[in-house]
Amino acid sequence: MVQYSQSHFDTSFAALSDATRRGVLEQLGRADASITDLASQFHMTLTGMKKHVGILEQIGLVTTEKIGRVRTCKLGQRRLEEEAAWIENYRKIWAARFDALDLIVDELKYTEKLNEPKK
Amino acid sequence: MVQYSQSHFDTSFAALSDATRRGVLEQLGRADASITDLASQFHMTLTGMKKHVGILEQIGLVTTEKIGRVRTCKLGQRRLEEEAAWIENYRKIWAARFDALDLIVDELKYTEKLNEPKK
DNA sequence: TAAATACTGCACCAAATGGTTCAGTATTCT
């Protein structure tokens, strides 16, 4: 059954709700990057970008490694599988709900036909 | 190409980042409900629940209709298709990235083999 | 008609968010 206690969905969907962070994920899909790279690409201070990377790192979407003065960021282990599954499940529920509605509409049409006044 | 201007992903992922709102969507998948129903189910004031429903309504995940004193909430037209697509695309990028990594690892193994000191 | 119900709008609040600047530290280049 579904739990309403705070789940990791809270944090992962929140992470995805920021355009900069989605952009960082897309960028890291193309190539690894340093904090400086990302900061300049997204027109932001190092400190600001560090926070975004920190958030993505905390939930496993990004991993980083500091070598010398440079911290290199890569995609992490998290693949958003459960998030994809949640949405897919929602889409199924949604479809079932609207299929049911279609049935009702069909039924109404049928009933109307029965009740149709003779021309 | 990908735009970093504020997209509707911002609002829809933000909407999904709240457990109460995800719960409301799941509930409405089972049956339509009034604000009062939802408020009591999620242990919240009417005013609080009204806000959540308002957010879901604004982005099309829920529609409502007030008949008499009761406002009934149902699932709306939005099916989270683009959100599902974004995640799927991310998953592909992720897979490609890690496949590439595997290639590199393979290559390293091969190189190591070549450079292996004679026993 | 009076009371109960269901919502609505407004004002308020504390905490979280997304950004900044500034003052460091550590590392690398000349």
Place this chain on the structure above:
DNA sequence: AGAATACTGAACCATTTGGTGCAGTATTTA
């Protein structure tokens, strides 16, 4: 060694978020 680079942490700030209470309106019930 000295200068430049890359990051880091702390403090700060405005706005948003997720909730509340209260006072009101509209509708239904007794």
